Amino acid sequence: MLLISCPFCGERPEDEFGFGGDASVRHQGGGDGTEPASVEQYADYLYLRDNPKGRHAEYWVHRYGCRRWLVAERDTVTHEIFSVKSASEGGTG
Amino acid sequence: MSGARRIPGAGLLAGAPPVSFCFDGHRHTGVAGESLAAALIANGERVVARSFKYHRPRGVMGIGNEEPGALVTIARPTGDEPNVRATTVELYDGLEARGQNAWPSVRFDLTAVNDVLSPLFPAGFYYKTFMEPVSAWPFYERMIRRIAGLGEVPRVADREIYTSTHAHADILVAGGGAAGLQAALIAARAGARVILADENPWFGLGLLGETATIDGLPAHDWAREVGKELAQFENVTLLKRTSVAGRYEQGFVILCQNLRDAPPAAGDPMPRWRLWKLRVKQTIIATGAIERPLLFANNDRPGVMTTSAAVGYLDRYGVLVGGRIMVAAGDDAAHDAAARLARAGAQVTVVDSRDSGSRIALEAGASVEWRARAVNTRGRAGVTTVRIEGSAGHRWVPADIVATSGGWSPALHLYAQTGGKPVWDDTRQMFIPGTTEQGAVTVGACNGTFDLGAALGEATSAAVKVCEAIRLTAAARSPVAENSHDTAGAGQWSEVRGRKRCFVDIQNDVTVADLDLAVQEGYRSIEHVKRYTTLGMGTDQGKLGNVNGVKAIAEARGEAMSAVGTTRFRPPYVPLPMGVVAAHLSPDQHHPMRRTAAHQLHEAAGCVWLNAGAWLRPQFYRRGGETDLEAVNREVLAVRRNVGLVDVSTLGKIEIAGPDTITFLNRVYTNGWSTLKVGMGRYGLMLREDGIVFDDGVTMRLGEQHFVMSTTSSGAGAVYEWLTMLLETRWRDLRVTLMPVTEQWFAAALAGPKAREVLGRVAEGFEVSNDAFPFMGGRVGRVAGIPARVFRISFSGELSYEINVPADRGEELWTALLDAGRPEEMAPYGLESMGVLRLEKGHFVIGREAEGRTNPYDIGLGRMVSTKKWFVGKEALDFPEMKNPRRRQLVGVVPANKTERLPSSAHLVLPEAPDKVGGSQGWVASMAWSPTLDHDIALALVEGGHARTGERLLAYAPIAGKKVAVDLVAPHFYDPDGGRQSG
Amino acid sequence: MTGSNLDWTIVRYSVFSLARQALAGHAGWPEAWRKPEPKRRYDVVIIGGGGHGLATAYYLAKLHGITNVAVLERGWIGGGNTGRNTTIVRSNYFLKDNAFFYEHALKLWEGLSLDLNFNVMFSQRGNIILTHDFGGAEGATMRYNALRLNGIDGEFLTREEVRRRVPDLDFSPTARFPVFGAMNQPRSGVARHDAVAWGFARAADRRGVDIIENCEVTGFDIANGQVTGVRTSRGEIGAGKVGIAVAGHSGTVAAMAGLRLPIETHLLQAMVSEPVKPFLDTVVISPGLHLYVSQTDKGEVLMGGALDGYNSYSQRGTWPAIEDVVSASVALLPRLRGLKLMRTWGGVMDMTMDGAPIISKTPIQHLYLNGGWCYGGFKATPGSGWVFASTIANDAPHPLNEGFSLDRFRSGRTLTERGVGNLPHHH
Structure with a gap:
């Protein structure tokens, strides 16, 4: 049972949270008004992952808490959590 | 013949009341609170179980959770409990236990014929045979399955009460021996919130019989005093009879507490087990060490036990395990034990593999022979004689107990579960912690520290450090241990090879020869050997046998112990009752059932309920003797011709x-x-x-x-x-x-040509005329006096208003609307009728027609896809596959002969080749009888379907064996122009 | 005892050889597979000594005459997901690409013990997939009708038929997960997982394949867009072709060749109870609860559930998944309440973004990838090796694995069996 330190609610157990995947992938174009990505670029964005063995920046949502999105940096081998930030401040997406 | 007897006045339970219990039909008397194993030994019951594979007789070999052999079934009014270690259940009046894995009984087990045939059943024999003919494998497998297994799973769900609790603490101390007590005391005095857990009913059991004193007190008295002091702290929780089962990330620990073994009196709400889900900042692991048995021929007979267990029964329960006890010693600790056994009156012989050592046993009246070993045993239902190999040659010696002392194995399970790496210490001949673990520290015997004084010092400094880590100041006062010495030594190994059977895993019948065979056949990795031979895979998970196994493998491989290593330590440390693991999540907590605010009214109206995802929703409301279909037809036609009311709160x-x-x-x-x-x-x-x-x-x-x-x-x-x-x-x-x-909202939809009349009667603050409140309009006002948001939207295709009110006024609204619709005899309709209505309109539903592989074009919604702006998913619509004309596309389906019913769950196939492998053209996603059109209708996803309107196919349901000719049509069966909803 | 020449007498496994050896104290059994030193060059190097890698080597030798093959294993063979799964073998897939591939695998399973001369204990005891309500049954029947139309066996069991097969399910009126009915694939079943690795290893070894344990690949030699060998902890090994079959480590190994994959690594746990006498003779699955329960030949109740839910290479699980699996098991089979949970473990799963595997050529010439098995890899083992061997031997996919190409993630022709989209932790 991971212990995730929600910046809004404090330390809470894993089962209050939902996982949102790799936070390092970036959507290019479109919504922010810039040129849309090519189909190939988009496919890579959608499907390819670094899948690191070690530090991983990832989204979590405090589903049964404040319902805010967070970006955690966690070790995928030891499950050590190095940092948790609000996605709207510290997010990388 | 057992020479076991009780020693009056000895043990921790002196003065406890006698109780009556029963084993395999034999009624006996024991002492309340002693372990069943102690009671069985005291009553001369030697064969209490049978082994897994060869069904050899098994007695009591250990004294706690490490017990591999003495597994019994306890009969309980709440449901029988199989595979209970007799060493861990506390005796209560009326306890009924019986042997298992034997027929007809553990004393006389006919299935023990396996033992005679054992040469045919070496490790992994099943991989080499039973292959031909292929059809015979199920037969062989049934046979194997019947012989395997241990006890019987309870006939019915047991009715025990289980509970679980969450707790937080600064420090968990796992193990209430000398080191654990000392660590807990230091932390408690520093003000830390401490939980001290020990699997036994008493703390400090390892100090019983200890010759050293601590702070001037006999060691066990010191433990008792520390226990008393700890109990005074408000910041300390003492958990006896509690196993620390698993350590997980970030200080999460699972503990399992036994609250009682005796069945509850009627109405007693005390649970049997409690699961502790603990979050701690630091864990001090003081789980001690487990004595390693010796490997020699027929070392599995009842009567062979570890020395610490043999003397433990005396120290704890006042039960002398035998009359003639052979102690196979390899260190001074065994002599301490032998001395106590001798003083209690047993005739004790010590054979010690060393040249010399402690004289304490000799002085207590035991005979001691140096440079001697136990090498074999005899005895049908338990040891009667032991073969000794010494400087004076071989001889058989009568004995009813062989107490073996191979050395010690630190209990590293908790340490290793989260990634700690045990390493082999060649000097002390044991695996010890090799790396430091974040958030945990090992102290005392489980850290390889066997000298009492040193262990106390280690516990003290570890506790101080741990307190510092959580910003508490602890006084580093360590008690003085006098006359303390490291009695554990390096232990000994017996070197027995050849065809005589030396058992490494007592429960699973894994012998040294099996391990040799595995290595011979190339299964060299410890994990391969384990899996090939089942070493350590029993309910004891190899607590006694595994290190001996590593040794045997190392010798077979001709390599060092360190090259072999250990298998992975996996939680739980002790088997956990599944009921207690599930205590926190009852089925309804596991998957909560959601109900809308008008649930009671639907129930009262006689609705038929439907599980719809997480929600419980009315399927339809049956009247009188209606069939399902009649009820749905009535509801659908009421909406088409009149007006109906449906609960749509789940949106x-x-x-x-x-x-x-x-x-x-x-x-x-x-x-x-x-x-x-x-x-x-x-x-x-x-x-x-x-x-x-x-x-x-x-x-x-x-x-x-x-x-x-x-x-x-x-x-x-x-x-x-x-x-x-x-x-x-x-x-x-x-x-x-x-x-x-x-x-926060309850929502109901009024639907049907007369919906406006009904709404008009209860609408306040907004007009309902078509001009004032057009299709797709939304109004805020009151309905029947309740603040409401009213949306003129339609799923049924009829004139329809969706009325949203605060959830706590849902029942009120539902009742008021039904009242308002009385002139029209308005009735509620359910989800099934709503499904028919939408199907007639050709509306798709997410999860049916749009089934997770469907793009907007597939369901004919290309017009909804804006070309003027970006939206989520837009780029993906440019994937080449998205425009493939062979994609599965939404079409309508009607039977070619309108009087025929469509089969449910059907696929569509070409009429000329219905059984062609891979010939499915698509499938029916939704279908229903349309009372409006008087025939079946369906929506289907068909390869290239948009271009196939008019084609005739077969709707084919092979499992039901039904085929019906169908025509592909446009997916709008009723009012395709939508005039009815917008008028 | 090392070297490529088979200088030991091949002992065929049978009841007769077992009896003969019993008389000789079993002293004559040879090594199941040799422990050769790696050669400097092989025609084909397979990275990964799990079931898939070993099966690939076996079929390369048996069906394609390519015997100068090495299987490189970082630890001990079969030590990954081959040795830590819930042992279920079935082919009840809906999408045609999946269905035909897994059915091919199932047919290989049916003859595998004889083919390998190693009893893998494939036991066709069915997979009872419960449906808890009418809607679920309707959807499941549609899927099983698809099975039948694809030439695969499948049947619907009514509530009463389920009760006869698995009387211990909760049939009470208050059951939270009422048994409406079930789908069953009679030919599906379970197998002895370790035996699959050992059987393929022994059979491949007999055909000349070198199985090299304790040999970790540390890099690739790539020249002009073509792989020419691998670097390992035991030296450089030249290779005409290289196949990767490393499951949860696909991403790490592919990264050494400069490839990013549509794969995330996740943890899946499984667990067993203490052994008890047989009471469950089939596999019970509840897709709604995401639960698998069966009883092993040893008598343990074997349970598996959903992923832990986030990327993980840890090979050990966290508590919530255990609690979920046990709670669901007890809810479905109330008799389990009184049993004890004996051991839990975890394996790392190579979860693709669409939930289907990748058996494919890669952008690098003569480098092939077999991975992305999600948690369906065990049942695929012989089929996976079979098509991967064909793909490597012919430098082109077999029709059975054409759909499992890496390209599908750029063409949009993804294979989402459950339709949940690019969320590996939801497959």
Whole structure:
């Protein structure tokens, strides 16, 4: 049972949270008004992952808490959590 | 013949009342609170179980959770409990135990014929035979399965009460021996919140019989005093009879507490087990060490036990395990034990593999022979004689107990579970912790420290450090241990090879020869040997046998112990009752059932319930003797011709506010939103990022900057999370706020040509005429006096109003609407009828026609896909596959002969080749009898379906064996122009 | 005892050889597979000594005459997901690409013990997939009708038929997960997982394949867009072709060749109870609860559930998944309440973004990838090796694995059996 330190609610157990995947992938174009990505670029964005063995920046949502999105940096081998930030401040997406 | 007897006045339970218990039909007397194993030994019961494979007789070999052999079934009024270690259950009056894995009984087991045939059944024999003929394997397998297994699973669900609790502490101390007690005391005095857990009913059991004194007190008295002192601290929780079962990340620990073994009196709510889900900052692991048995021929007979167990029964329970005890010693600790056994009156012989050592046993009256070993045993139902190999040659010596002392294995399970790496210490001949573990520290015997004084010192300094880590100041006062010495030594190994059977794993019947064979056959890795031979895979998980196994493998491989290593330590440390693991999550907590605010009214109206995802919803409302279909037909026709009322509270609702909402909606829906006026709503189609239809629903603009979005019932949570993710991670510049409000509202839809009349009677603050309140309009006002939002939207295709009121007024609204509709004899309709209505209209449903692989074009919603703007999933619609004309596309299906019924769950196949492998053209996603049209209708997903209207296919359901000719038609069966809903 | 020449007498496994050896104290059994030193060059190097890698080597030798093959294993063979799964073998897939591939695998399973001369204990005891309500049954029947139309066996069991097969399910009126009915694939079943690795290893070894344990690949030699060998902890090994079959480590190994994959690594746990006498003779699955329960030949109740839910290479699980699996098991089979949970473990799963595997050529010439098995890899083992061997031997996919190409993630022709989209932790 991971212990995730929600910046809004404090330390809470894993089962209050939902996982949102790799936070390092970036959507290019479109919504922010810039040129849309090519189909190939988009496919890579959608499907390819670094899948690191070690530090991983990832989204979590405090589903049964404040319902805010967070970006955690966690070790995928030891499950050590190095940092948790609000996605709207510290997010990388 | 057992020479076991009770020693009056000895043990911790002196003075406890006698109780009566029963084993395999034999009635005996024991002492309340002693272990069943102690009681069985005291009553001369030697064969208490049978082994897994060869069904050899098994007695008691250990004294705690490490016990591999003495597994019994306890009969309980709440349900029988199989595979109970007799060493861990506390005796109560009326306890009934019986042997298991034997026929007819453990004393006389006919299945022991396996033992005679054992040469045919070496390790892994089943991989080498039973292959031909292929059809015979099920027969062999049934045979193997019947012989395997141990006890019987309880006939019915046991009715014990289980409970679980969450707790937080600064420090968990696992193990209440000398080191654990000392560590807990230091931390407690420093003010730390401490939990001390020990699996036994007493702390400090290892100190019984200890010759050293601590702070001037006999060691066990010191333990008792520390226990008393700890009990005084408000910041300390003492948990006896509690196993620390598993350590997980970030200080999460699972403990299992035994609250009682005796069955509850009637009405007694005391649970049997409690699961502790503990979060701690630091764990001090003081789990001690387990004595290693010796390997010699026939070392599995009842009467062979570890020396610490043999003397433990005396120290704890006052039970002398035998009359003639052979102690096979390899260190001084065994002599200490032998001395106590001798003083209690047993005739003790010590054979010690060393040249010399402690004289304490000799002085206590035991005979001691140096440079001698036990090498074999005899005895049908337990040891009667032991073969000694010494400087004077071989001889057989009578004995009813062989107490073996091979050395010690630190209990590293908790340390290793989260990644700690045990290493082999060649000097002390044991695996010890090799790396430091974050958040945990090992002290005392489990750290390889066997000298009492040293262990206390180690515990003291570890506790001080741990306190410092959590910013507490602890006084580093360590008690003085006098006359303390390291009695554990390096232990000994017996070197027995050849054809005589030396058992390494007593439960699973794994012998040294099996391990040799595995290595000979190339299964060299410890994990391969384990899996090939089943070493350590029993209920004891190899607590006694595994290190001996490593040794045997190392010798077979001709390599060092360190090269072999250990298998992985996996939780739980002791088997956990599944009932207690599940205590926190009853089925309804596991998957909560959701009910709408009008649930009671539906129930009272005689509805038939339907599990719809997480929700319980009315399927239809049966009247009198109606069949299901008659009820649905009635409800559907009422809506088509008159008016009906349906509970639609389950639809997801998200309030949206902010000046950039239109921009936001333009990005999340495929269609355009820029022209949406206040007081009007619009249907939106939402895609996943991979271009697949995700959700749909109407968003209503209630004010300039105030909107309410409606989602599918099942998508409510996921849509909200996805939209907030977009806002928080990508579109932080958008001034938009979302609020999920599904649970705050009750919603009912009035549908049918007379809906306006009914609504008109109860509407307040808004007009209902077609001009004043047009199709897709939204109004805020009151309905039957209740504040309401009313949306003129339609799923049925009829004139329809969806009325939303605060959830706590849902029942009131439902009742008021039914009253208002009395002149029209308005009746409620259920989900099934709603399904028919939407099917007649050809509306798709997420999860049916849009089934997770469907894009907007597939379901004929290309017109909803704006080309003028970007939206989520837009890029994916340019994947080549998205425009493939062979994609499965939505079509209507009707039987070629309208009087025929369509088979359910059917596929569509070419009439000329219905059974061609891979010949499915697509499948029926939804179908129903249309009472409006008087024939079956269906929506189907068909390869290239849009271009195939008019084609005749077969609807084919092979499992039901049904085939019906069908025609592909446009997917709108009723009022395709939509005049009825907008008029 | 090392070297490529088979200088030991091949002992065929049979009841007769077992009896003969019993008389000789079993002293004559040879090594199941040799422990050769790696050669400097092989025609084909397979990275990964799990079931898939070993099966690939076996079929390369048996069907394609390519015997100068090495299987490189970082630890001990079969030590990954081959040795830590719930042992279920079935082919009840809906999408045609999946269905035909897994059915091919199932047919290989049916003859595998004889083919390998190693009893893998494939036990066709069915997979009872419960449906808890009418809607679920309707959808499941549609899927099983698809099975039948694809030439695969499948049947519907009514509530009463389920009760006869698994009387211990909760049939009470208050059951939270009422048994409406079930789908069953009679030919599906379970197998002895370790035996699959050992059987393929022994059979491949007999055909000349070198199985090299304790040999970790540390890099690739790539020249002009073509792989020419691998670097390992035991030296450089030249290779005409290289196949990767490393499951949860696909991403890490592919990264050494400069490839990013549509794969995330996740943890899946499984667990067993203490052994008890046989009471469950089939596999019970509840897709709604995401639960698998069966009883092993040893008598343990074997349970598996959903992923832990986030990327993980840890090979050990966290508590919530255990609690979920046990709670669901007890809810479905109330008799389990009184049993004890004996051991839990975890394996790392190579989860693709669409939930279907990748058996494919890669952008690098003569480098092939077999991975992305999600948690369906065990049942695929012989089929996976069979098509991967064909793909490597012919430098082109077999029709059975054409759909499992890496390209599908750019063409949009993804294979989402469950239709959940690019969320590996939801497959």
